[in-house]
Every structure is written in C-alpha cells, then in structure tokens.
Amino acid sequence: MSHGFTGSELDTQFRINYYLEPFVHPITKKLTILDKPYPTPLKPEQVKPFRTLGNHFNVSVNFSLTESDALKFLNEVEPIYRNMCTMHETAGWEFAIDMSEENSLKAEKAKSQTIPIASAQWKQQAVFPWETYKNQTIRRIFKKLGESAHSSALPVKTQQELDSIIEKMGELFSSATVCPYNKKDGCDLGLMTDIVPILGKARDYEEGKYYWTAWHDAVKGVGEYYPRYVEIVNERARLNGFKNAMDDNLSLYETNFLHLKVHELLGRIYPLYEQLHAYARRKLREFYRDHQDEISEDGPIPIHVTGDMYAQRWHEIYDILVPYPELPNIDVSDEMQNLGYTPRKMYEDAEEFFQSIGFPPLRKEFWELSIFEKVPGKIMNCHPSAREFCDRKSFRILMCTQVTMFDYAIIHHEVGHIYHFSQYSDRHVMLLEGANQGFDEAIGDTIAFSVKSPKHLMKKGLLKNFTDDEPNRVKNLMQHALTFVMDIPWMIALEQWRWDVWSGQVEPRDYNCHWWKLRQHFQGVKPSSSRKTSDFDPASKHHIANNVQYINYFIARILTFQFHEALCITAKQYDPEDPLKPLYNCDIYGSKEAGKQFSDMLRIGSSVPWQDALEIVTGTRNLDPEPLLNYYKPFLTETEALTFLQDIDHESRELSFKKSSASWEQDLDMASEEKAKLNSELIGKRIAYNKELWKRAAIYPWETFRNRTIRRVFKSLLGGGNDALPDKTQQELNEIGGRMSKIYSTATVCPYNKDGVKPNEEECTLTQSDVESKLAEAEDYKEAKYYWKVWHDAVKDIGKDYPRFVEILNEAAILNDYPDAQEYYMAQYETDFLNLRAHEIMGRVYPLYEQLHAYARRKLRTHYKDHEGDISEDGPIPIHVFKNLYAQKWLRIYDILVPYPELPKIDIGAEMERQGYTPKKMFEDADDFYQSIGFEKLRKEFWETSVIERDPEKQMACHATAWDMSDRKSFRIRMCTKVEMSDYITIFHELGHVHYYMQYANRHTQLAEGANPGFHEAIGDTIAFSINSVSYLQKMGLLSKEYKNVGKHAINQLLLHSLSFFVDTPWVLSLEQWRWDVLAGKIKPKDYNCHWWKLRHHFQGVTPSTSRKPSDFDPASKYHIPNDAQYINYFVAKILTFQFHEALCIAAKQYDPDDPSKPLHDCSIYGSKEAGKQFADMLRIGSSVPWQDALEIVTGVRDLNAEPILNYYKPLYDWLVKENAKYNETVGWQNLHPDVDYPFCEKED
Structure with missing residues (x-):
C-alpha cells in the first residue's frame, strides 16, 4: 500500500x-x-x-x-x-x-x-x-x-455501471460450483477449496478432464458482461489521455513498449521452457499410456494433466515428472516438528535472517498485533498477507500458519514485505509502494530463494545428510522450475489476450478462440475438452473476472532472479566460474554487504523510477533473464540433453523408416538392381548419420547425468563400436568385412559323385544352403563326409583377412574405452564376467547333454555299423553323422534316435491340409493366441503390408523375418509360408517379435529393442513352446485327443524337442568362446584353427569329419564368424526361453512341479490374461532398464538360471539315465589336456 x-x-x-x-x-x-x-x-x-x-x-x-x-x-x-x-x-x-x-x-x-x-x-x-x-x-x-x-474520470452513472459489472463478474466467479465426478448430488465444490486440490491430486485422466471442463463451463456467464466491461475501461482510459486500457495499464511501468520487451524476455527464457515442456510431455505420455492419442509426442498438452487448472504451476505432478524418484525430496517439515518448531519460532527465524544481513529487529507492535494462527470459532481469510497501516509503526502479518517447510518459506516472504514497508515508511504517501508493481513480490521471493536453499536449511539444522551432487541438484531444480518457470508463458498468454481485447484487435465473438490460440502458442497446451465460441474460458481465472493486473507477476519473476544473483555475488556466495558456488544453492544469510545493498533499494519506495531502484542492486537498468538462466544452468545440461535425444529420435526414426522400406522392397524383389542400389545408398546414409550422431552425442557429459534412462540412451549412442574409428580405418574394416562376407556368400562346391568322377565346372554351384540340404538327405556315410569337408575347404581363404579384422575390432574397442573387442561385445549384457557365468550355466545343464550325447553315439554306432572305427564307444562323434555342418541341431537324425519308433510322430501338417488351412489362417491362429493372453489385435497395417506367401513372379528372400519399420505403427512379416507344422510354429515365433516391437514402440529409438541381445529370440521361442505342446494342438483341433503326452509319447516328444532346442547349447558356447579367446589376444593366428577344434571337442564332444590343418580356417564355415554376428545371444536366448516359459506357465496355473498332470513340457499359456499381462509388462520397457530388471518382472529373479531347462526335460533325463545304464554306455568322452596337441589338427612343416 x-x-x-x-x-x-x-x-x-x-x-x-x-x-x-x-x-x-x-x-x-x-x-x-x-x-x-x-x-x-x-x-x-x-x-x-x-x-x-x-x-x-x-x-x-x-x-x-x-x-x-x-x-x-x-x-x-x-x-x-x-x-x-x-x-x-x-x-x-x-x-x-x-x-x-x-x-x-x-x-x-x-x-x-x-x-x-x-x-x-x-x-x-x-x-x-x-x-x-x-x-x-x-x-x-x-x-x-x-x-x-x-x-x-468516468461519469458517476458509468462508474456505477462499471462497478456493478465488476461485482457481477466477481460474484459469478466466486459463487461458481460444480458437482463431484460421477455424482449428481453435493454440487457445491468451489475452485480454491475443492477443485484445485482435487485436480492437483487426480491421476485418473477422465476425472481430471471432468473437473477442468466443469469449472470452465461454470464461469462462462462472465462472458455476457465482458464486452461492455471492455468498452467502459477503454472509455476511462481515453478520458485519462490514453489510447485504450492497455496503454493505461502499461503506463504504470514508465517503460516504452513494455509489451514488446516482455516478449523479448520470454524469447530468451523459451528454450528452457520448451525443454521442460518436452520432458513433461514424454513423462505424461508414459504415465497416461492409454491416452497417448490425446497427448501426442510432438503436440500441445491437455491442460488438466498438468495438475493445474491453467497449466500455470506444474508442481502438483512432480511425482510424475521427478527425475530421480529414488532420492529423497527436500522437505524439512518433519524435522521442524521434531525440533519443536511453533509458528512463533518460524517468525523468529525469519526475523533472525533479516537481522543477519543488517536489518533491525521487528518492532514490538508487529509481534503484538500480527496473527500467526487461525483463531478458533472465527471465519478468517487465511491467505498469507502482510499489511501496512500508514502510521510508520504498524506493520502486521495475517496467516494461518502450519509447521511446514512450505509455510516456513512463505513466512520469510511475507516478512520481506514487512521490511519493505518499514524501509520506505518515511516516504511521502504517494511514494509509499514498491518501485513498480512487480517489486513487492520480488522482494519476498528473493529472500525465499535463500531460505529454501539446501545450504541455508543445513545451517539451520533442518536438513541433514544432503549431498549437493548432480543428481540432487537436478532433482531440486526440477521441483523449483515447476513453480518458478512453467508459469511464465502462461502469464504472457493471459495478459496478451487482455491487451489484444483492450486494443480492439479481437471482436467479442472471437474472444474464446483467440484465448486458445494464444495458450497453444505460448504454453504449448490445449483445452482438455472441445470448446465453443460461445464459451468464455478466460473467465476461469480470477484475474480476468476480477480485473486484476497479471503482468506484475511476470515482472516480479524476472526481478526475483536478478535480485538473487546480484545479492549472491555481493555476498560472495555465487561465482559463475566456481562449480562449488552455484546460484541455486546460494544463501545470503549473514552477509551485511548484501543486506545493505538490498536495504538501500528498499527504502526509496517508488520515489524514483524503478530502473533506478533496480540499478542499486544489480548494476543494470533493464529487466534481464540471464540470472534466471544462470540459476537453472546446472539443470540445463541434462534438459538440453533430453531435448537433443528427442530431436534425434525423430531424425533417426525418419531415416530408419526410409532404410527399412528400401530393404523391405529389395528383399521382395532381389533381382532388381535399382532397389538394391537404393538400399545400398540408404545404408550408406545411415552409416554416415550414425557417425555424425556419435560426434553430436559425445559433447554431453552424460556419465554425470542422474537420470538412468538418459544415461542409457547416451550409452547406446556412444557405444558406437566401429563408428569411433578414423574414417580410413573404418573404410578398411568395411572392405575386409565385405570381402569375408562375399567369400562366404559366393562360395560353391561340386556335387558328390560316389564313383569319384570329377564333375563339370558348371555343375559346381552348390551354396551353403544347398550343402545343408544335401547333407540332410545323405544316407551314404562317405557322401555326408564329403559335403562336410568341401564346404569347410571352400571358405578357408576368409582366414587371410581375419587377423587384421581382429586388430581393427580391438582398435575400435579401445577407442570406446574397452581393453579389447571381447570386453566391448560382452558389455552389451551389463553383466560382470558374462563368460564365466555362461560356463557356470553350461555346467548345470551338462549332465543332460552328456546323457543325450551318449545315447546318440550308441544309436549312431548301430546305424553306421560299417564305420564303427570312426565312432568310438567313449569318444567324440564325427560331425557329419548329425547331418548338420556344425552338429548344431540333431533333428535330421531323429529317425535314427527315436526311442519308440512304433509310435507316431507329432506332425499336424496333414491335418492342417485336411482342414483347408491357408497361410492367412495360420497367421489368424497366431493372432488369436496373442489376443487370448490380452495382447493387442494385429493392426490393419500389418495385414495390408505383410507378405506371407511367395510371389511367383519375383525372386524374394524367403527366410522368415519380422520387421519394425521404426515409425511406431508399421510392423510386418515377410515369409514364404508353407502349410506345415514347422512354419506354423515359426509364425507364432515371428509374431512374438512383432508384439515386442508394438509394446516398446513408444520408447526412444535407442531403447526400442530387446532388454538385451538375447531377449527378442527368447520372446518368440517362449510362445513357440506353448504352441508345440500337445494340449494346445489338441485345443485347436489339430491333434487327435487319443494322443497323450505321457509315458513313451512324452519321451519321443521331449527327445524331438531337445534335438532342436537344447543340443545346440554347447555349440553356441564353443563358437563364442573361440571368438572371445581370439579377440582377447589369447590365441595367435597360426593357432586359430587348432584352438577351434580343441573347443569343439571340449564342449560338444565332436570331431572334424576329416583331418584339418592350421592353414585351414574352419570357424569361417559358420555365417556368424565372417559376418561378425554375435552368437552368445543365442545362448542367452536359450536360457531365457525356458525361464520365461516356466514363469508364465506358473502364472497361468498350467504347470505345477508337484502335480504330474501338469508337466512343464505340455504347458500352454493360451487364454491366460494373467500370464499375458506379466509378459506384456516386461516387453513394453524395451531396453530402457537393465535386462535384469526386465527379467525380474516375469520370473521374479534377476539372473540367468538353468533350472527351468532341467525341469522341462526331467522326464527325458530320467529315461536317458536308465537307458544308458542299461547298455552300460560311457557317459561323456575323453577330454584332452590343454597342453596336448589336438590329434585331429595336423602339424605342417
């Protein structure tokens, strides 16, 4: 006053x-x-x-x-x-x-x-x-x-009309009430007493939307009076010599073009607001995932989800936005109560603060006349207020104080007003006010900034065990910004609307539409429900209906940060060059120098223009947003990083969509040179983009960021592997990789001729896939041996490039801060000693493998009785007899190994054909399965864009693949489907990938992948386990009810299953162990091949089908070596599959280890919403958390565990033990001492 x-x-x-x-x-x-x-x-x-x-x-x-x-x-x-x-x-x-x-x-x-x-x-x-x-x-x-x-200035009658209009608008606002959500009685909920608290706490999307809409509808009647109100205040302005009410109001600031100046200030602050807005939008999308259509990834935010009627202050949704929820919030309320604080004590602390900076004690009259607590039995205005009574000695505060940190800060703020009053009390009555309308609020907030700082609270003994590190700093700055930054654009939006209305730029019929145009433009928000031109939503805010200036709050906000920074510099508590003295933790307590500077400004009241008053403290005569930006500077680093990540998410997805589309088209028409060229160009662009992205991301100190998700994204970006190499070296690596891949993909061999006749050269065109087919069909022992040998010989030249390839991979690893490429590859699993852990798991399942190996060896000796010398009773087995190049899967010898050949083999192919199955019907069955466990129905785009049958007119890639096109909506499968059981199971597997894509689609592109490299394969195989069960196939009417998966039937089925899903486990580990040893520098190039066979012998119990030399390079016989594709992923996927299957079967109540009628091998989770939810909860997090967290969601454990494998195959294991014992079969094979030369690897001179 x-x-x-x-x-x-x-x-x-x-x-x-x-x-x-x-x-x-x-x-x-x-x-x-x-x-x-x-x-x-x-x-x-x-x-x-x-x-x-x-x-x-x-x-x-x-x-x-x-x-x-x-x-x-x-x-x-x-x-x-x-x-x-x-x-x-x-x-x-x-x-x-x-x-x-x-x-x-x-x-x-x-x-x-x-x-x-x-x-x-x-x-x-x-x-x-x-x-x-x-x-x-x-x-x-x-x-x-x-x-x-x-x-x-107005005529009496007109003034009375204006007073009446303002009174009516105020009455409409203050008396407006709404009904409770979903109720038609008790319709007496007021704004401040009821709706504001409810909206702040509402986490039900529809409830918040209801209250927002109901309140806006309740005050629309104010709009009937507003046009006339505008006419009268403009008339008064003209009578006072102003063009309109806008100029009249702005004149109080004695600043030319103030309305333009505030927009300039907002422009400087806007980048910070936009980053906060983008961060909040993402968090809100995650929280309200069922309403992501309303909260788009790049659009305005519905107001009600901000927890505030106007999206003014967003502190009510701090629980949703909090960057580090695991850290405690700064709230000393409990400690105050523990220390026996009373309202009086809180005011004494405030007085003591001001005295510490050189202000006098509060006067006796203040303590005698102020009211600090609500008086029982009286209706009081409890809104905190400081009052001055114009006699130079009576200054009071009215407040219904609670012993909380919130009120503690408010008390210091209000006492700031008291000292302002007392400082300028000797001024003339007309100068007895703040230097401008924003000063008073800024004075109180300036002191509150110091009081709420961790440093001050620790000085007062109210805050303990606080560490001013990056995590706490960012967390607290976020909380601060939700109150002191997020409302800045709102202030301008409201006042700009009023200025536009007063200046005649907006007609009454456009009042409401203009309001929302400005709200979207400045705040990036939108109405929570559709609004009409007949609504009058500006009236939802007190300051419109009651004719209260709002630009004052904007000015006060800028001034607060200016005062705080200047006083902190004077107090030597802030130094922009010293990270130990950040502005946000500055406390001017005890600084007489800062106090004098502050006091000198306060005592002049409005006796000089506000620019003079401002200059006393800050040294500048202008409003300046830099102190605000400096205050949040420690916070900006992480929020800037977040904006960067959001930008590259859009960039990357757009480029990935183009690249995926080109790859898709090429796979559908592999003869097209034009499509191959386009795909190659886009792959090149993607590589170049990744390299540039690495440089852009590398500037951020991401390791210091507390937000785990942001760190994970940066780690993914900067674990760029080969992108870290110099261009020339990377080009060399690409050339080597290209040569090795070409040798493998173009290698051909001649067909077998049992008479030894050399075939014509034009006949020697058999590729790797042809060799696999020939090997699978070979009944002649020598023919199988021939194909095994010629394929291994065909790719030996890859060994010439491999040593240099290893050198460059290790160079890239070192550039990525890893000692070698082995450590780099294993780091993707975020698991210490992954190699040792893999061996531990292998050790647990080894007894089962050895029993299978012993059983197979006996059966193979019997089958190939003319070659018993090659297959010993207790040694390793020659690989070719498995009819597989690597002894990887043994399915092709099931007819040799089947325990009970008189029983029928499960094969639903004939029944599918009888029932008229088509590829489309097979996919519909799979869709039905996923829907039965609660997953989303396959989208229209999937059916329109997937290719599930071969186009006879085109040469297309037929290997079944699931595609994520990276645009969050396009997911496809390409497959040359045949109506047979193997393809039926494959379809379910591939749809597992598609559903995984769909579940994590809203993650950042760097996190839109499996939780670790093994997860994706495990997802598909988990579902395949259910499909492959007798119970499911019978439920679908594809298998006769007479078939019982118990006894002999179960043994046959489990053996068949193990030949596909288990026996390759040691093979996977042997391949990867060889690569680990090579990459770690343990094996020299001259020993590459011999080491390969030592490991194969040790892990698989197999031998090469013919003698091999050190000059051979047999690891190249497998695609994953020349193409540098990780193989440990398959091992991890294998373990995970059994873990997922067991956990989901327990959730679906289809497996009980104590109930023989519910064996694990015959479990199907079809129809279990409980199991489906558990599965979906894991899938949707993608790789946003460590894979151990994801695993725990489904299994309840955080580590790879072999027990589910043993549980699955327990009936088979028990049978094998008895069977091998019956024939006195040796279990295992002779292992070689590491120092002994491997007998199957010949020495060369």
Missing part, C-alpha cells in the same frame, strides 16, 4: 532529496548518480492551461504557484491520505480476521469513502503547474496524485 507521510517542510525537502547522492556500485564498481536525469521540466507554455478529469471536472492551472507552494500543499494533504489509508486498512484487517457480515459492510463503506476524497484532492492538486518544477521528486508525487484519481 502507498500510504503515510507527515512532517515539516524541511523534513519533506530532506526526504524528497534523500537519494540525490553518488555511490560506487558494489558489482559494476562504477560511480552512479542515483538522481538520473528525468524528462526535462516543461516550460509554462508547454503545459495545458486547463486540466480535466473525465468530462465532469475542469480546473484552471495557476502558473504563479511555486515549488515552495507545492511542498506546503504536499504537507497539507499528507494527513488526509494517511487517515484515508488507516481507515481503509483497518477495516480490511478487521474483516480479514473475522469475516462477518458486519465487518464486510464496514470494509465496503471505508472503500467507498476513498473515491470522493481522491476526487476532491485532485481538484486541489490540479491547479499546480507541477510539470514545470525542477525537483524531480515533487513532479513524481504530483504525477502519482493525478494517477490516483484516474478511477474518478
């Missing part, structure tokens, strides 16, 4: 000229004259001879009145205004502490008495030619006296 001044003419002159003195500024170190030149006094002829107040007062100016006459007049009017102030404030106080009808009438009466007094005083002061006086302060007081009468 601007009140209070008495004294003699001499006193008046002293106070008016109090600051006409120079001083050296503590920050700029410049000599500053505080009496800045005001506009030059006017000459008498420049002053109009008459003054008017509206159309009803007309006063002649008396040019003979001197400055001395003016000083005398100011002394005379002082007690009049002081008494008017005291009367008004006292009545307002009495009503606030006891809101009775009687006190309300007294307050209204006191208010009404001020208008005629102001009008009367205007007529007296208007006769003075004050514009001609030299003393700037006198001119300033007269100017303010004139402004105080502006409200009297």
Whole structure:
C-alpha cells in the first residue's frame, strides 16, 4: 500500500532529496548518480492551461504557484491520505480476521469513502503547474496524485455501471460450483477449496478432464458482461489521455513498449521452457499410456494433466515428472516438528535472517498485533498477507500458519514485505509502494530463494545428510522450475489476450478462440475438452473476472532472479566460474554487504523510477533473464540433453523408416538392381548419420547425468563400436568385412559323385544352403563326409583377412574405452564376467547333454555299423553323422534316435491340409493366441503390408523375418509360408517379435529393442513352446485327443524337442568362446584353427569329419564368424526361453512341479490374461532398464538360471539315465589336456 507521510517542510525537502547522492556500485564498481536525469521540466507554455478529469471536472492551472507552494500543499494533504489509508486498512484487517457480515459492510463503506476524497484532492492538486518544477521528486508525487484519481474520470452513472459489472463478474466467479465426478448430488465444490486440490491430486485422466471442463463451463456467464466491461475501461482510459486500457495499464511501468520487451524476455527464457515442456510431455505420455492419442509426442498438452487448472504451476505432478524418484525430496517439515518448531519460532527465524544481513529487529507492535494462527470459532481469510497501516509503526502479518517447510518459506516472504514497508515508511504517501508493481513480490521471493536453499536449511539444522551432487541438484531444480518457470508463458498468454481485447484487435465473438490460440502458442497446451465460441474460458481465472493486473507477476519473476544473483555475488556466495558456488544453492544469510545493498533499494519506495531502484542492486537498468538462466544452468545440461535425444529420435526414426522400406522392397524383389542400389545408398546414409550422431552425442557429459534412462540412451549412442574409428580405418574394416562376407556368400562346391568322377565346372554351384540340404538327405556315410569337408575347404581363404579384422575390432574397442573387442561385445549384457557365468550355466545343464550325447553315439554306432572305427564307444562323434555342418541341431537324425519308433510322430501338417488351412489362417491362429493372453489385435497395417506367401513372379528372400519399420505403427512379416507344422510354429515365433516391437514402440529409438541381445529370440521361442505342446494342438483341433503326452509319447516328444532346442547349447558356447579367446589376444593366428577344434571337442564332444590343418580356417564355415554376428545371444536366448516359459506357465496355473498332470513340457499359456499381462509388462520397457530388471518382472529373479531347462526335460533325463545304464554306455568322452596337441589338427612343416 502507498500510504503515510507527515512532517515539516524541511523534513519533506530532506526526504524528497534523500537519494540525490553518488555511490560506487558494489558489482559494476562504477560511480552512479542515483538522481538520473528525468524528462526535462516543461516550460509554462508547454503545459495545458486547463486540466480535466473525465468530462465532469475542469480546473484552471495557476502558473504563479511555486515549488515552495507545492511542498506546503504536499504537507497539507499528507494527513488526509494517511487517515484515508488507516481507515481503509483497518477495516480490511478487521474483516480479514473475522469475516462477518458486519465487518464486510464496514470494509465496503471505508472503500467507498476513498473515491470522493481522491476526487476532491485532485481538484486541489490540479491547479499546480507541477510539470514545470525542477525537483524531480515533487513532479513524481504530483504525477502519482493525478494517477490516483484516474478511477474518478468516468461519469458517476458509468462508474456505477462499471462497478456493478465488476461485482457481477466477481460474484459469478466466486459463487461458481460444480458437482463431484460421477455424482449428481453435493454440487457445491468451489475452485480454491475443492477443485484445485482435487485436480492437483487426480491421476485418473477422465476425472481430471471432468473437473477442468466443469469449472470452465461454470464461469462462462462472465462472458455476457465482458464486452461492455471492455468498452467502459477503454472509455476511462481515453478520458485519462490514453489510447485504450492497455496503454493505461502499461503506463504504470514508465517503460516504452513494455509489451514488446516482455516478449523479448520470454524469447530468451523459451528454450528452457520448451525443454521442460518436452520432458513433461514424454513423462505424461508414459504415465497416461492409454491416452497417448490425446497427448501426442510432438503436440500441445491437455491442460488438466498438468495438475493445474491453467497449466500455470506444474508442481502438483512432480511425482510424475521427478527425475530421480529414488532420492529423497527436500522437505524439512518433519524435522521442524521434531525440533519443536511453533509458528512463533518460524517468525523468529525469519526475523533472525533479516537481522543477519543488517536489518533491525521487528518492532514490538508487529509481534503484538500480527496473527500467526487461525483463531478458533472465527471465519478468517487465511491467505498469507502482510499489511501496512500508514502510521510508520504498524506493520502486521495475517496467516494461518502450519509447521511446514512450505509455510516456513512463505513466512520469510511475507516478512520481506514487512521490511519493505518499514524501509520506505518515511516516504511521502504517494511514494509509499514498491518501485513498480512487480517489486513487492520480488522482494519476498528473493529472500525465499535463500531460505529454501539446501545450504541455508543445513545451517539451520533442518536438513541433514544432503549431498549437493548432480543428481540432487537436478532433482531440486526440477521441483523449483515447476513453480518458478512453467508459469511464465502462461502469464504472457493471459495478459496478451487482455491487451489484444483492450486494443480492439479481437471482436467479442472471437474472444474464446483467440484465448486458445494464444495458450497453444505460448504454453504449448490445449483445452482438455472441445470448446465453443460461445464459451468464455478466460473467465476461469480470477484475474480476468476480477480485473486484476497479471503482468506484475511476470515482472516480479524476472526481478526475483536478478535480485538473487546480484545479492549472491555481493555476498560472495555465487561465482559463475566456481562449480562449488552455484546460484541455486546460494544463501545470503549473514552477509551485511548484501543486506545493505538490498536495504538501500528498499527504502526509496517508488520515489524514483524503478530502473533506478533496480540499478542499486544489480548494476543494470533493464529487466534481464540471464540470472534466471544462470540459476537453472546446472539443470540445463541434462534438459538440453533430453531435448537433443528427442530431436534425434525423430531424425533417426525418419531415416530408419526410409532404410527399412528400401530393404523391405529389395528383399521382395532381389533381382532388381535399382532397389538394391537404393538400399545400398540408404545404408550408406545411415552409416554416415550414425557417425555424425556419435560426434553430436559425445559433447554431453552424460556419465554425470542422474537420470538412468538418459544415461542409457547416451550409452547406446556412444557405444558406437566401429563408428569411433578414423574414417580410413573404418573404410578398411568395411572392405575386409565385405570381402569375408562375399567369400562366404559366393562360395560353391561340386556335387558328390560316389564313383569319384570329377564333375563339370558348371555343375559346381552348390551354396551353403544347398550343402545343408544335401547333407540332410545323405544316407551314404562317405557322401555326408564329403559335403562336410568341401564346404569347410571352400571358405578357408576368409582366414587371410581375419587377423587384421581382429586388430581393427580391438582398435575400435579401445577407442570406446574397452581393453579389447571381447570386453566391448560382452558389455552389451551389463553383466560382470558374462563368460564365466555362461560356463557356470553350461555346467548345470551338462549332465543332460552328456546323457543325450551318449545315447546318440550308441544309436549312431548301430546305424553306421560299417564305420564303427570312426565312432568310438567313449569318444567324440564325427560331425557329419548329425547331418548338420556344425552338429548344431540333431533333428535330421531323429529317425535314427527315436526311442519308440512304433509310435507316431507329432506332425499336424496333414491335418492342417485336411482342414483347408491357408497361410492367412495360420497367421489368424497366431493372432488369436496373442489376443487370448490380452495382447493387442494385429493392426490393419500389418495385414495390408505383410507378405506371407511367395510371389511367383519375383525372386524374394524367403527366410522368415519380422520387421519394425521404426515409425511406431508399421510392423510386418515377410515369409514364404508353407502349410506345415514347422512354419506354423515359426509364425507364432515371428509374431512374438512383432508384439515386442508394438509394446516398446513408444520408447526412444535407442531403447526400442530387446532388454538385451538375447531377449527378442527368447520372446518368440517362449510362445513357440506353448504352441508345440500337445494340449494346445489338441485345443485347436489339430491333434487327435487319443494322443497323450505321457509315458513313451512324452519321451519321443521331449527327445524331438531337445534335438532342436537344447543340443545346440554347447555349440553356441564353443563358437563364442573361440571368438572371445581370439579377440582377447589369447590365441595367435597360426593357432586359430587348432584352438577351434580343441573347443569343439571340449564342449560338444565332436570331431572334424576329416583331418584339418592350421592353414585351414574352419570357424569361417559358420555365417556368424565372417559376418561378425554375435552368437552368445543365442545362448542367452536359450536360457531365457525356458525361464520365461516356466514363469508364465506358473502364472497361468498350467504347470505345477508337484502335480504330474501338469508337466512343464505340455504347458500352454493360451487364454491366460494373467500370464499375458506379466509378459506384456516386461516387453513394453524395451531396453530402457537393465535386462535384469526386465527379467525380474516375469520370473521374479534377476539372473540367468538353468533350472527351468532341467525341469522341462526331467522326464527325458530320467529315461536317458536308465537307458544308458542299461547298455552300460560311457557317459561323456575323453577330454584332452590343454597342453596336448589336438590329434585331429595336423602339424605342417
């Protein structure tokens, strides 16, 4: 309030000229004259001879009145205004502490008495030619006296109409109520008392939307009065010499083009707001995942999800947005209560703070007259308020204090007002206010910034065990920003709407649409429900309906950060060059220097333009957003990183979609050179983009970020492997890789001729897949041996390039901060000693493998009795007899190994054909399975874009593959489907990939992948296990009910299953162990081949089908070696598959280890929503968390575990033990000592 001044003419002159003195500024170190030149006094002829107040007062100016006459007049009017102030404030106080009808009438009466007094005083002061006086302060007081009468400019009738309109709008706002959500009774919920708290806590999307809509609808009636209100306030502005009400309101700031200046300020702050907005939008999309259509990934946010009616302050949704939920929030409320704090003690702390910076103690009257706690039995206005009663000694606070940290900060804020009042109390009544309308709020908030700092709370003994590290800093800055940054664009949106309306740029019919255009433009928000032009949503905010300025809050916000930074520099508590003195943790407590600087500004009130007051503290005369940006600078690093990640997510997905589309088209038409060229070009662009992306990401100190997800994305980006290599070296690596891949893919062999006749060269065109087929069909022992040998010989030249290939891979690993490529590859699993863990698991399942190996060896010896010398009773087995190049899967010898050949083999192919199955029907069965466990139905795009049958007109890739096109909606399968059992199972497997893609589609592109490289394969195989069960096939009507998966049937089925899903386990480990040893530098190139066969012998119990030499390079016989494809993934996938299957079967109540009628091998989770939910919960997180977290969701354990494998095959294992014992079969094979030369690897001279 601007009140209070008495004294003699001499006193008046002293106070008016109090600051006409120079001083050296503590920050700029410049000599500053505080009496800045005001506009030059006017000459008498420049002053109009008459003054008017509206159309009803007309006063002649008396040019003979001197400055001395003016000083005398100011002394005379002082007690009049002081008494008017005291009367008004006292009545307002009495009503606030006891809101009775009687006190309300007294307050209204006191208010009404001020208008005629102001009008009367205007007529007296208007006769003075004050514009001609030299003393700037006198001119300033007269100017303010004139402004105080502006409200009297309207004709009485029009003023009464305006008062009536404002009263009606205010009444409509204050009396508006809504019904509770989903209820039609108790419709008395008010805004502040009910709706605001409910909306802040609402986490039900529809509930929040309801309350937002209901409140906006409840106040639309204000719109009936607003056009006339605008007409009248514009009329009043014109009567006071302004173009419109916008110019009238902005004139109070004595700043030309203020409306343009605030937009300039907002533009500087906007990048921070946009980053916060983008972060919040992503978090809200994750939280409201069922409403992602309403919260788009790149659009405005529905207001109600911000937890605030206006998306003004977002602190209510801090629990959703909190960056590090595992860290405690700074809230000392409990500690205050533990220490016995009372409201009085909280005020004493505030007084002590101000005394520590050099301010005097609070006066006796303050403690006697203030009310700190609610008085029982009275209706009080509990909104905290500081009040000044215009007698230079009565300053009070009214507050219903709670012992909380929130109120602790508010008390310091309110006491800041008290000290402001007391500092400028000797000023003339018309100068007794803040330097501008934003100063008062900024004063209180400036002190609150220090008080809420961790440093201050620790000084007071209220905060313990706090570490000012990056995680805590970012967490607390986020909490701070939700209150002190997020409302800044809202302030401008509201005031810009009012300015546009007042200036006549918007017609009444467009009021509401213009409101939402501005809200979307400035805040990036949208209405929570559809709005009409007939609505009047601006009225939802108190300040519109009650005609309260809002730009003041914007000014206050900027000033607060400016004051805080300047005072912190003076107190030597902030140094932009010292990371140990960040602005956000500055506390000016105890700094007399900062206190003096602050006090010097406070005591001048509004006796000088606000720019002069600002300069006293900050050294600058302009509003400046840099201190705000400096305050959040530690926070910006991480939020900037987040924006960067969001930008590259869009970039990467767009490029990936183009690349995937080109690859898809090429696979569908492999003869097209044009499509192959386009695909090659896009692959090149992707490689170049990845390299550039690596450089862009490398500038961020991501390791210091506390947000685990952000770190994971950066780790994925910067674990760029070969992208870290110099261009020339990477080009060399690509050339080597290309050569090795070409040798493998173009290698051909001649067909077998049992008569030894050399075939024609044109016949020698058999590729690897042809060799596999020939080997599978070979019944002749020598023929199988031939094909095994010629394929291994065909690829030996790959060994020439491999040593250099290893060198470059290790160079890339070192550039990525790994000792070698082995460590780099294993780091993807985020598991210490993965290689050792894999061996531990292998050790657990080895007894089962050895029993299978012994059983197979006996059966093969019997089958190939003419070659018993090659297959010993207790040694390793020659690989070719498995009819597989690698002894990887043994399915092709099932007819040799089948325990009970008299029983039928499960094969539903014939039954599918009988029932008229088509490829489409097979896919529909798979879709039905996933829907039965609660998964989403396959989307329309899947059916329209997938290719599930071979196009006879085109040469297409037929290997079944699932595709994620990277646009979050396109998922496809390409497969040359045949109506047979193997393809039936494959379809379910591939759809597992598709559903995995769909579940994690909303993750960042770097996290849109399996939790580890083994997860994807495990997902598909887990479902395949259910499909391959007798119970499922019978349920689908594809297998006769007579077939029982128990006894002999079960043994046959489990053996068949193991030949596909288990016997390759040692093979996987032997291949990867060889590569690990090579990459780690343990094996020299000359020993590559012999080491390969030592490991094959050790792990698989197999031998090469013919003698091999060190100059051979048999590892190249497998695609994954020349093409550098990781193979440990298959081992991990194998273990995970059994873990997932067992856990889901338990959840579906289809497996019980204590119930023989529910064996694990015959479990199908078909129809179990419980199992499906458990599965989906894991799938949707992609790789956003360590794979151990994902595994725990389904299995309840955090490690790979072999037990489910043993549980699955237990009936088979028990049978094998008995069977092998019956024939006295040796279990295992002779292992070689590591130092002994391998007998199957010949030495060369």
